[in-house]
Amino acid sequence: MAEQRERRKKASSRTREKETSSWQERVIQIRRVSKVVKGGKKLSFRAIVVVGNERGQVGVGVGKASDVIGAVRKGVADGKKHLVDVPLTKANSIPHPAKGTGGGASVMMRPAAPGTGVIAGGAVRTVLELAGVRNILAKQLGSNNPLNNARATINALETLRTFADVASDRGIPIENLYAQPAVSRQQS
Numbered sequence: 001m002a003e004q005r006e007r008r009k010k011a012s013s014r015t016r017e018k019e020t021s022s023w024q025e026r027v028i029q030i031r032r033v034s035k036v037v038k039g040g041k042k043l044s045f046r047a048i049v050v051v052g053n054e055r056g057q058v059g060v061g062v063g064k065a066s067d068v069i070g071a072v073r074k075g076v077a078d079g080k081k082h083l084v085d086v087p088l089t090k091a092n093s094i095p096h097p098a099k100g101t102g103g104g105a106s107v108m109m110r111p112a113a114p115g116t117g118v119i120a121g122g123a124v125r126t127v128l129e130l131a132g133v134r135n136i137l138a139k140q141l142g143s144n145n146p147l148n149n150a151r152a153t154i155n156a157l158e159t160l161r162t163f164a165d166v167a168s169d170r171g172i173p174i175e176n177l178y179a180q181p182a183v184s185r186q187q188s
Helices: 002-022 068-081 122-131 146-158 163-170
Strands: 024-037 040-052 057-065 083-085 098-102 105-111 136-142
Touching: 024 068, 024 122, 024 146, 040 068, 040 122, 040 146, 057 068, 057 122, 057 146, 068 083, 083 146, 098 146, 105 146, 122 136, 122 146, 136 146
Parallel strands: none
Antiparallel strands: 024 040, 040 057, 057 083, 098 105, 105 136
């Protein structure tokens, strides 16, 4: 009986290690915010955290607490609740160009050839790296707010579709989606 309990503890600790090791967390911003209450000002911290496994899953979370560590912990939990699946190509890029909006920010993304790297700035770069994208061109337009830019990136990644998805939606084989060479007309 005691042996079984020890085995269960070891197995559960192993699975916990796997879960925590596969997810990476990066803090984009930590801000001290205040709320005016009857006795004066109440100070707290807001943390914007990106969580991803670098294999096609990423999420952005926001946490608020009276201490930084608590805010980051809440942000990680929020990010894991709002995960998005990202379809990646063999070149670790996105399948097609995409645009996304979040608040006053908009983000434009285009696939890139292997070896290009992640050409993006700020929060957009962090989100794309943790999603597992290795070759992409991205530009943030409009607002410079890190939270809105991260949410705009997530919005753009949600709209991505693979050729297989499009073919199944249309009810045709994948081969019919690819461009056919034009048949040259004979001049008469």
